[in-house]
Amino acid sequence: xxxxxxHEQRRGRPRSEAVERAIIEGxxxxxxxxxxxxxxxxxxxxRTAGVGKATIYRRWSGREELFCDVLRAVQPEDPEPTxxxxxxxxxxxxxSMRLRGLAxxxxxxxxxxxxxxxxxxxxxxxxxxxxxxxxxxxxxxxxRRGVENGELRDxxxxxxxxxxxxxxxxxxxxMRPDAELEADLPExxxxxxxxxxxx
Amino acid sequence: xxxxxxHEQRRGRPRSEAVERAIIEGxxxxxxxxxxxxxxxxxxxxRTAGVGKATIYRRWSGREELFCDVLRAVQPEDPEPTxxxxxxxxxxxxxSMRLRGLAxxxxxxxxxxxxxxxxxxxxxxxxxxxxxxxxxxxxxxxxRRGVENGELRDxxxxxxxxxxxxxxxxxxxxMRPDAELEADLPExxxxxxxxxxxx
Numbered sequence: 001x002x003x004x005x006x007h008e009q010r011r012g013r014p015r016s017e018a019v020e021r022a023i024i025e026g027x028x029x030x031x032x033x034x035x036x037x038x039x040x041x042x043x044x045x046x047r048t049a050g051v052g053k054a055t056i057y058r059r060w061s062g063r064e065e066l067f068c069d070v071l072r073a074v075q076p077e078d079p080e081p082t083x084x085x086x087x088x089x090x091x092x093x094x095x096s097m098r099l100r101g102l103a104x105x106x107x108x109x110x111x112x113x114x115x116x117x118x119x120x121x122x123x124x125x126x127x128x129x130x131x132x133x134x135x136x137x138x139x140x141x142x143x144r145r146g147v148e149n150g151e152l153r154d155x156x157x158x159x160x161x162x163x164x165x166x167x168x169x170x171x172x173x174x175m176r177p178d179a180e181l182e183a184d185l186p187e188x189x190x191x192x193x194x195x196x197x198x199x
Numbered sequence: 200x201x202x203x204x205x206h207e208q209r210r211g212r213p214r215s216e217a218v219e220r221a222i223i224e225g226x227x228x229x230x231x232x233x234x235x236x237x238x239x240x241x242x243x244x245x246r247t248a249g250v251g252k253a254t255i256y257r258r259w260s261g262r263e264e265l266f267c268d269v270l271r272a273v274q275p276e277d278p279e280p281t282x283x284x285x286x287x288x289x290x291x292x293x294x295s296m297r298l299r300g301l302a303x304x305x306x307x308x309x310x311x312x313x314x315x316x317x318x319x320x321x322x323x324x325x326x327x328x329x330x331x332x333x334x335x336x337x338x339x340x341x342x343r344r345g346v347e348n349g350e351l352r353d354x355x356x357x358x359x360x361x362x363x364x365x366x367x368x369x370x371x372x373x374m375r376p377d378a379e380l381e382a383d384l385p386e387x388x389x390x391x392x393x394x395x396x397x398x
Contacts, residue, residue, distance in 0.1 A: 153398050156391055160367070160384075164391060167366030168359070175369065192355055192363060196395020199352050 020069075023049045023056055027070045031109055037067065037116035037123070064126035067117060071127065074110055075100055078135060086146030087190055093139055094169045094186035101173025101181055139166065164193050219268075222248045222255055226269045230308060236266065236315035236322075263325035266316060270326065273309055274299055277334060285345030286389055292338055293368045293385035300372025300380055338365065363392050 026049030030040050042063060046053045060066040076099040081089040104110050117123045139162050146152035152161065168189050172179040182188075225248030229239050241262060245252045259265040275298040280288040303309050316322045338361050345351035351360065367388050371378040381387075 150398060153396050156387075156396065160387060160391065161396060163367040163370055164363075164388065164396065167368070167370040168362040169366070170370050170374065171362055171366040174374065188355075188359060189363065192359065193392060194395055194397050196393055196397070197352050197355065197360060197363065198393050198395075199349055 019051060019055060020059060021073075023051060023059070023066070024070050024073050025049070027066065028074065028109065031113055037113065038120065040067075042066070064123045065130070067113070067123050068127050068130045071110075071113060071117070072131060074103075074107065074113075076103055078138070081138060081142050083145060086142055086149060086151040087194065089142040089145075090139075090165055090190045091186045093135075093142065094165065094189060097166065097169045097173055098181050098186055101169075104173075105177060136162070165190060218250060218254060219258060222250060222258070222265070223269050223272050224248070226265065227273065227308065230312055236312065237319065239266075241265070263322045264329070266312070266322050267326050267329045270309075270312060270316070271330060273302075273306065273312075275302055277337070280337060280341050282344060285341055285348060285350040286393065288341040288344075289338075289364055289389045290385045292334075292341065293364065293388060296365065296368045296372055297380050297385060300368075303372075304376060335361070364389060 023045060026045045027040060030044065030048055031037065035044075040063070042053055042056050045066070046056055049056075056066065060069065076096060079092040079096050081092065083089070104114060117127055140158055143152060143158045143161055147154045147158075169185065172181060172185070222244060225244045226239060229243065229247055230236065234243075239262070241252055241255050244265070245255055248255075255265065259268065275295060278291040278295050280291065282288070303313060316326055339357055342351060342357045342360050346353045346357075368384065371380060371384070
């Protein structure tokens with residue numbers, strides 16, 4: 001048992017946000033020093049953060065899960081759909097994609113970690129399961145409510161509908177790093193797809 | 200002057216398709232043997248294809264241009280818009296993206312070359328300029344005709360319109376290698392975006 005854990009135990013709190021933050025900042029510090037993600041071991045993170053390995057393993061099952069939380073900590077937060085208007089919830093979801101796109105461009109750290117995570121299949125699979133997949137489910141839930149509210153046609157496959165809204169934003173924010181990401185892009189995409197492009 | 204060139208000269212043809220094909224097949228053979236693209240030099244291609252370096256340089260300015268033609272040779276061909284119906288031309292463009300997506304998944308060679316080209320900035324820039332950019336211009340041209348014909352609203356930025364049609368297909372064919380690419384996907388995307396998703 002290391003110091004941080006003894007400290008936690010004394011306060012009777014099973015999880016301490018401060019300890020978690022120190023561990024996540026330890027990973028960030030290593031990456032900022034230029035250490036390749038593949039060489040960031042739990043042992044090295046523990047040493048950097050000044051905690052014992054057990055403290056890390058009590059919170060994360062391994063490197064994969066830890067790196068996902070590091071990304072979540074440095075990326076803009078995901079919005080919470082309000083459930084009142086499908087249109088507004090979709091715009092909020094697309095706006096968070098836009099902000100993530102801007103953050104990935106401006107933060108060398110984020111760009112670097114994301115690129116390295118992609119080349120490590122287990123890490124990428126964990127990121128997909130814990131970050132990307134929940135976003136996808138949240139989008140489908142917003143669309144399902146839209147069909148119930150009468151805001152959305154009920155004769156189009158929702159997986160396709162989801163791609164019709166998010167695809168144009170992903171292409172600009174992820175695939176074309178030089179594409180413009182104007183502030184009104186989310187609204188333009190959502191309203192154009194809802195209304196349709198026929199005159 | 201090497202044999203191939205002397206042969207060409209005798210027949211009075213400045214460019215020989217057979218020689219070009221042999222050179223392109225030389226690159227393909229090297230990649231299939233597992234040679235990293237970064238180690239595929241003009242000299243090595245010349246030796247593999249049984250031609251002189253000058254024969255290659257007479258046709259391509261360098262490795263970048265040559266690799267672009269190799270990709271073009273192994274990828275499904277781009278369609279020629281007919282100009283009769285914007286809807287049909289858009290479906291044909293999306294269908295060619297779908298076929299390229301399927302080809303990238305089934306051909307290890309294609310997948311491999313594309314991934315390696317992306318990591319070589321000069322090669323990727325050449326591919327972008329000679330392959331991706333012309334496709335983009337062709338799409339914009341189809342949309343411009345659509346506005347003229349009255350098939351498309353004239354109050355939405357055509358760059359955005361282009362992303363509204365191609366984004367959903369790119370997300371499935373490029374970003375999500377496990378996504379389904381059903382035969383009727385191009386038609387579904389084009390018709391859904393044209394009609395709009397409001398009930």
